[in-house]
Amino acid sequence: MNDELCRSKVDLIIEKEQTEMTQNMNSIMAHHIIGYPTLEKSYEVVQTYIDSGIEILELQIPFSHPTADGITLTEANQQAVENGISLENCFEFYEEIKRYAPDTPIIAMSYLNRLFSYGIEAFCDKLSTSGVNQIIVPDLPFDSPVAEQINKHQAVQLVPVIAPNLNDERLSAMLNLQPDYIYMMSGFNTTGQQFELHPNAQKIIDAIRERTNAKIGIGFGISRGEQVKAVNEIADFAIIGSTLKIAIDENKIKSKLDQLLLNS
Amino acid sequence: MIETNTNYKTQILEAKSGYFGRFGGAYIPEVLKPNMDALSQVFFESIADKNFVNSFKKACNDFSGRPTPVTYLENLSKQIGGAKIYLKREDLNQTGAHKINHCIGQIMLAKRLGKTRIIAETGAGQHGYATASVCARFGMECTIYMGQKDYDRQRPNVFWMETLGAKVIPVQFGSQTLNDAVIAAFKDLIAHPEETHYLLGSAVGPHPYPVLNTWFQKMVSEEAKEQVFKIENKLPDYVTACVGGGSNALGIFFDFLDDESVKLVGIEAGGKGKTPGEHAAKVSYGKEGIFEGYHSYFLQAEEGNISDTHSISAGLDYCGVSPILAYLHSEGRIQFDAASDVQTLDAMKMIAKYEGIILALESSHSLAWAIEKAKGLSNEEIILVNGSGRGEKDLFITMKHLQPESLQFFMEKQISELRDE
Known part of the structure; x- marks a missing residue:
């Protein structure tokens, strides 16, 4: 009895410390393109992400012509495609990472033609058996006929990507799909350009909060700790992509993550 | 004179959803949705408006013969x-070339939408050239995206576009050709959705571009x-x-x-x-x-x-x-x-x-x-x-295919003249 009491006291102390630590950390969704710079290195990078304490992973399937990515991520996509990364490699990657960190949510990201060429339903089946239940498809409007095929799928949910120019009608249509996660563009930039939070962002977030518990992430152009902190104040997590790719190139991934995660 | 047995013409022009059977649609990032919706609306309104149709015809006759x-x-x-x-x-x-037809049509739509800036992609430079021409004629700011490879090998067209007042931006990612220019133009549109009209150069792309360019052609x-x-x-x-x-x-x-x-x-x-x-x-x-x-x-x-x-x-x-x-x-x-x-x-x-x-x-x-x-x-x-x-x-x-030696002779002569000056 005494023993148990002691142990639970110790547990409490540890828990308290952990809570304090977590409170001092920013919430981040860390993005990575599978197979950049190599498949082997990708495993290493993503494990570093997880060990550093990021909250969510966004793991992108590389595509030859990534229409909505900036130059930095376009290059990384093309490098991964040149490395010959197959869809099978990507599904295995999801499985492996899920085994490494079962509690870290993974959001897949892919351009539409890769899903389409595999077959939308078959892709969703394969994705969910690989342990991933959320997917971002930047060139797929959430109410298009192809999106309906994903929306109908039992185990996979589409993460809508919205921007500050979303009108009320589209907002309602999007919320009717009851997404667990929503990806919001900080402004009208493609990834990797300068960060600037559009004045409409707050209004849209308020409207979403009023009606759902969906977790909202804000991305596009976030590269510094204070930006992450600012985003954490109004949304659930900051989405970091290009800046991590650059850190990989410079071999500074750990220090960059620590800098972005530290809320001070 | 004409027997009509099918109704493809009506079917295509009335496909306001942008789907032709399973083909077409508008598979675009949500951020572009307001732009495409506004363009679609102004297009269908305009083609039902006799004044617009007449001004379009007149512009084609007067400017393009x-x-x-x-x-x-x-x-x-x-x-x-x-x-x-x-x-x-x-x-x-x-x-x-025929490209001027949909350039005239689209720039008139852009005016109706209150846009002040035109962007376009170009491969060899022909669509960029036609776009730069209508921009000069209709008084619009013009930016043309062109893959770096095309920019280098089609330099004479770059020169003409610039002479017509366009800013030509070489695209340095990807294979540096037409596809990459299209992608760069869409990225520009995402970054400047309010003031920009993307004057897309073929009957491709998201709705309403396919039907819109078909109508103007x-x-x-x-x-x-x-x-x-x-x-x-x-x-x-x-x-x-x-x-x-x-x-x-x-x-x-x-x-x-x-x-x-x-x-x-x-x-x-x-x-x-x-x-x-x-x-x-x-x-x-x-x-x-x-x-x-x-x-x-x-x-x-x-x-x-x-x-x-x-x-x-x-x-x-x-x-x-x-x-x-x-x-x-x-x-x-x-x-x-x-x-x-x-x-x-x-x-x-x-x-x-x-x-x-x-x-x-x-x-x-x-x-x-x-x-x-x-x-x-x-x-x-x-x-x-x-x-x-x-x-x-x-x-x-x-x-280069028919008389490579003459071309080489001409180029060498030009270069030596330039060096002498």
Whole structure:
């Protein structure tokens, strides 16, 4: 009895410390393109992400012509495609990472033609058996006929990507799909350009909060700790992509993550 | 005069959702949705507005010399010994090709939308050239995206665009060609959605571009149908056009779509052969996919990646094809075939020799098919070819193939003169 009491006291102390630590950390969704710079290195990078304490992973399937990515991520996509990364490699990657960190949510990201060429339903089946239940498809409007095929799928949910120019009608249509996660563009930039939070962002977030518990992430152009902190104040997590790719190139991934995660 | 048995024309123009069967759609990032919706709305309103339609026609007549004639290629037809070949003379337009038609139309829509800035993609530079021309004429700021490779190898067109007041931005990512220019233009639109109109240069892309550019091009077939009928008292038996994205093909096919007796044939770039990367024949050798905003046929590599293309004519060197053409092909209304680089150069030489016309390499693809086809037909039958553009722009490419030594001599002389100055 005494023993148990002691142990639970110790547990409490540890828990308290952990809570304090977590409170001092920013919430981040860390993005990575599978197979950049190599498949082997990708495993290493993503494990570093997880060990550093990021909250969510966004793991992108590389595509030859990534229409909505900036130059930095376009290059990384093309490098991964040149490395010959197959869809099978990507599904295995999801499985492996899920085994490494079962509690870290993974959001897949892919351009539409890769899903389409595999077959939308078959892709969703394969994705969910690989342990991933959320997917971002930047060139797929959430109410298009192809999106309906994903929306109908039992185990996979589409993460809508919205921007500050979303009108009320589209907002309602999007919320009717009851997404667990929503990806919001900080402004009208493609990834990797300068960060600037559009004045409409707050209004849209308020409207979403009023009606759902969906977790909202804000991305596009976030590269510094204070930006992450600012985003954490109004949304659930900051989405970091290009800046991590650059850190990989410079071999500074750990220090960059620590800098972005530290809320001070 | 015309029997209407099908209603493809109405079906296409009334597809306000942007779907043609399963093809088409608007597969775009949500951030672009307001832009595409506004463009779609103003387009459908405008074509129902007589004032707009009249101003569009007037601008085409005054600025671009419409209507363009049809020319009976009598010498060539007799030389081949078969069907009569007619050429619709879109090469006589301002800036030398049919592209100006949808440039005039779109810039008028942009004005109606209150836009102040035009952006466009260009491959060889022809669409960029036409866009820069209408921007100068209509007083709009103009930015053209062009892959770095195209920028380097088509420098004369860059020069003309700049002379017309456009800012030409070389695109340095990807394969640095047309696809990358399209992507760069969409990225610009995402970054500046309020003030910008993206003047997309073919009947491809997200809704409403395919139907919109088809509408601005359809006068080509309306004119040609009347012109051929007036001379021959019958409709052509075959109508053919080269197909890159599909804007000139839809222009010359459109008004014949419901005339069942008229066979419509799209000619793709057969390039050097059937091996991937050596051609640009999407319908003939491509696969269904969804890319750059629309569902159609695309040249694809493994597992949905997009593959490289090749054609001797830069205007056909593109990985996708209009969803409207994909639909009409799936319906069996339009047949597709391919002409090789070699066949194309031969056709280009023949029309120059027998008819005194320097035809664009793009259009020479469909002429090459017509020459082959005509041989097996009687002299009662008529083939109408869309002469979508003139060939002077191809000077360096054509000369490199036909007279490499003269080209080298000329270039060396020019360089030494420049050095001496």
